Amino acid sequence: MYIPIVFTFANSSPSLVSSGLDLERSFSQMMQGVGFSPSLAHLLWLPLPMLLVLAAAVVGVLVTVWLERKISAAAQQRIGPEYAGALGVLQPMADGLKLLVKEDVIPAKADGLLFTLGPVLVLVPVILSWLIVPFGQNLLISNVGVGIFLWISLSSIQPIGLLMSGYASNNKYSLLGGLRAAAQSISYEIPLALSVLAVVMMSNSLSTIDIVSQQNGAGLLSWNIWRQPVGFVIFWICALAECERLPFDLPEAEEELVAGYQTEYAGMKFALFYLGSYINLVLSALLVSVLYLGGWGFPLPLEWAASWFGLPLDSPLLQVITGSVGIVMTVLKAYLLVFLAILLRWTTPRVRIDQLLDLGWKFLLPISLVNLLVTAALKLAFPVAFGG
Amino acid sequence: MFSLPGYDAFLGFLIISAAVPILALVTNKVLAPKSSAGERELTYESGMEPIGGAWIQFNIRYYMFALVFVIFDVETVFLYPWAVAFHRLGLLAFIEALVFIAILVVALAYAWRKGALEWS
Numbered sequence: 001m002y003i004p005i006v007f008t009f010a011n012s013s014p015s016l017v018s019s020g021l022d023l024e025r026s027f028s029q030m031m032q033g034v035g036f037s038p039s040l041a042h043l044l045w046l047p048l049p050m051l052l053v054l055a056a057a058v059v060g061v062l063v064t065v066w067l068e069r070k071i072s073a074a075a076q077q078r079i080g081p082e083y084a085g086a087l088g089v090l091q092p093m094a095d096g097l098k099l100l101v102k103e104d105v106i107p108a109k110a111d112g113l114l115f116t117l118g119p120v121l122v123l124v125p126v127i128l129s130w131l132i133v134p135f136g137q138n139l140l141i142s143n144v145g146v147g148i149f150l151w152i153s154l155s156s157i158q159p160i161g162l163l164m165s166g167y168a169s170n171n172k173y174s175l176l177g178g179l180r181a182a183a184q185s186i187s188y189e190i191p192l193a194l195s196v197l198a199v200v201m202m203s204n205s206l207s208t209i210d211i212v213s214q215q216n217g218a219g220l221l222s223w224n225i226w227r228q229p230v231g232f233v234i235f236w237i238c239a240l241a242e243c244e245r246l247p248f249d250l251p252e253a254e255e256e257l258v259a260g261y262q263t264e265y266a267g268m269k270f271a272l273f274y275l276g277s278y279i280n281l282v283l284s285a286l287l288v289s290v291l292y293l294g295g296w297g298f299p300l301p302l303e304w305a306a307s308w309f310g311l312p313l314d315s316p317l318l319q320v321i322t323g324s325v326g327i328v329m330t331v332l333k334a335y336l337l338v339f340l341a342i343l344l345r346w347t348t349p350r351v352r353i354d355q356l357l358d359l360g361w362k363f364l365l366p367i368s369l370v371n372l373l374v375t376a377a378l379k380l381a382f383p384v385a386f387g388g
Numbered sequence: 389m390f391s392l393p394g395y396d397a398f399l400g401f402l403i404i405s406a407a408v409p410i411l412a413l414v415t416n417k418v419l420a421p422k423s424s425a426g427e428r429e430l431t432y433e434s435g436m437e438p439i440g441g442a443w444i445q446f447n448i449r450y451y452m453f454a455l456v457f458v459i460f461d462v463e464t465v466f467l468y469p470w471a472v473a474f475h476r477l478g479l480l481a482f483i484e485a486l487v488f489i490a491i492l493v494v495a496l497a498y499a500w501r502k503g504a505l506e507w508s
Contacts, residue, residue, distance in 0.1 A: 108429040120409040127405035142397030171431040175442045183450035186457040193464040201471040268416035354507040
């Protein structure tokens with residue numbers, strides 16, 4: 001009997017939810033106070049969140065690499081990095097700096113242009129996808145209308161880069177690795193897109209902001225994971241496959257293909273692949289939390305707490321609190337998933353290529369189609385519970 | 389200048405994210421040592437001298453998957469507007485999508501039966 005009440009709240013929430021921290025408006029007002037025109041203030045504002053998000057992404061990668069090495073070490077009863085900084089926290093940065101000054105070797109028989117373009121094409125779409133990652137009601141770079149669809153389309157540029165670098169290396173291992181990467185990527189893209197589609201259907205919008213707002217009526221209970229458990233599992237499996245994480249790291253299976261498409265890469269170009277794969281992992285974890293785990297939402301709705309304490313919903317104090325709690329919650333949820341991915345790496349064996357393709361095409365694709373249709377049917381039957 | 393709201397940020401972020409690898413590669417070019425070419429420029433083949441190149445004709449087993457992928461990718465693109473507008477369309481749209489998906493499921497079953505989804 002509890003759940004229908006909860007979902008009614010989820011639906012009637014817009015009146016309860018405060019507009020949230022809007023840094024752009026404050027900045028614009030401040031600039032106009034100094035005498036700038038609104039369009040100039042907007043132009044001055046634009047690069048700020050971008051640089052901030054870029055810095056956040058890079059720091060996120062450094063933390064993830066450190067976590068991965070420490071957790072892997074713990075899983076194997078080793079100590080892991082410990083000399084660079086306290087507990088080895090500076091180790092990833094030291095590795096990055098080392099790679100920055102390493103000599104760049106291009107094989108004599110390789111295609112130099114494609115060889116350089118490959119890692120760039122892998123990295124740029126992954127960074128660009130951070131455009132739509134929301135950390136709060138207004139805390140994202142740009143709330144573009146196509147939202148989550150932008151990420152899906154950008155993520156399909158990546159296999160071109162992988163294929164390109166595998167082909168350009170003129171190495172048999174690289175070529176096979178690149179082909180595997182492309183095959184894997186296209187096999188898991190469709191179930192991924194279809195499970196996102198079911199979420200989109202519930203929020204009636206592609207915008208990541210709307211997707212999260214729709215989940216934040218009643219805290220924990222209104223998160224999408226309860227309404228989309230199957231979609232959540234499909235999305236998580238596909239996200240791991242798209243990131244080439246174990247158990248799906250066939251493109252760079254060490255025992256078979258040396259290092260797959262990155263065999264011939266050294267120095268900074270290798271670092272770009274490395275950076276790309278970790279940014280992609282953090283991004284996927286963030287998007288899982290946005291799509292299924294309520295994004296910036298606190299398990300208890302903060303607006304309720306505020307009304308109990310008698311704080312007006314548009315007070316600056318409340319906005320700052322909800323804004324900061326939102327950022328912390330988003331990052332916390334994402335890192336829980338990163339932790340899960342790292343543990344999965346040490347607990348699951350790698351699948352074979354035919355098992356991988358079977359899982360994608362013969363299991364996940366039909367299941368995700370059924371999931372989509374069931375969501376549509378439920379939405380027709382219980383429009384209130386599934387987003388109107 | 390921009391008729392769609394929010395996409396000026398897309399252009400800006402595209403420039404910034406493209407600048408990251410370019411800056412990294414340029415810095416690397418400036419800082420890194422250069423040494424003469426030699427055996428290091430051979431491609432790696434388990435420590436042996438590579439036999440032939442990789443740019444040869446061989447059977448890429450994934451091309452059937454790529455063909456099926458194109459069909460289903462287009463399908464998902466068609467389904468996106470349907471999903472976004474579904475709350476306004478109602479039962480008829482559901483039945484139409486059901487028919488649309490059923491046709492493609494028949495295609496999937498055909499490809500499955502024909503062995504297009506077998507890697508062997």
